Amino acid sequence: MITVKNIKKAFNGKEVLKGISAEFKQGVTNLIIGSSGTGKSVLLKCAVGLIKPDEGSVFFDGKNLYKSDREEQRAIREQIGMLFQGSALFDSMTVEQNVRFPLDMRTKMTDDEKLERVNFCLKRVGLEGVNDKKPAEISGGMMKRVGIARAIVMNPKYLFCDEPNSGLDPQTSIMIDNLILEITEEYNMTTIVVTHDMNSVMEIGKHIVFLSKGVKEWEGTKEQIVHSDVESLNDFVFSNSLMVAYKKSEEERANR
Incomplete structure (x- = not known):
């Protein structure tokens, strides 16, 4: 907590x-x-x-x-693991090197141990087989997933x-x-x-x-x-038309 x-x-x-x-x-x-x-x-x-x-x-x-x-x-x-707004990947590094970076900085794991952990985290976010790609070669959604993999690599x-x-x-x-x-x-x-x-x-x-x-x-x-x-919260929430529809469906369900 x-x-x-x-x-x-x-x-x-x-x-x-x-x-x-x-x-x-x-x-x-x-x-x-x-x-x-x-x-x-x-x-x-x-x-x-x-x-x-x-x-x-x-x-x-x-x-x-x-x-x-x-x-x-x-x-x-x-x-602490951190996923930054812009993913904050190093452009000059491969996906594998980006995810491995915290392990290089903070642990005394062997290279084989680091690779095993990196591959585990990449698999967990659905990115097997992209180790050698650079950030410029993958989509924005994939970069976010690389960012998540790096954020959780230190468990x-x-x-x-x-x-x-x-x-x-x-x-x-x-x-x-x-x-x-x-x-x-x-x-x-x-x-x-x-x-x-x-x-x-x-x-x-x-x-x-x-x-x-x-x-x-x-x-x-x-x-x-x-x-x-709370008026300010309602203004924030219901400025989204999807939320208006959600509230309507909730009210209809309550009145059944």
Whole structure:
């Protein structure tokens, strides 16, 4: 479990996060949602340790990230996997080298052990046989899957995903969503996904935190979200015509 308490962050005097507190549960997909500019990615980066908050604490299974010594912080970070918005693959490296990179940096595994682990992770994301290809030679959806393989190659306890469906077509987005959900449940990870995609919310949103203007305005499940009386959340949710249709079908079912 990951817990954030009273996280505040400002840039050039402008408050971006105004005291966010939330618990992100183990073994489920935790989503942080909201419109662009609401502080979603900043909260994710504060939680993962890429940005230090001005105030507040982040706990990984009870261990305070920002009050731990350097060795304790290193131990926490070695249990973190990160899927960046743009996949962040090294263009000059092959798929195999990209996935292997964390193993080269952080372990003393033999080359054979590294290759076995890389192939296992590539197989898990459905990418057998692409080891020698460069990122420019594969599709955007495949690059996301390579990014996921690299994120899980160290067998992390915690997985962070920043806009994993950015730039993908709807069908590929669903595939990536389902892959993140499957891996989360299979390995019992604490997964946090930042997204503004309501399709993702309804597909994999087991636990959802909604931010608006740097404030947490709602928290709950995808089943509860369509019945919310929070105006800002309803504006966000029902701007999507698919969600309007979903609510209508839910109401019809309730009236039967």
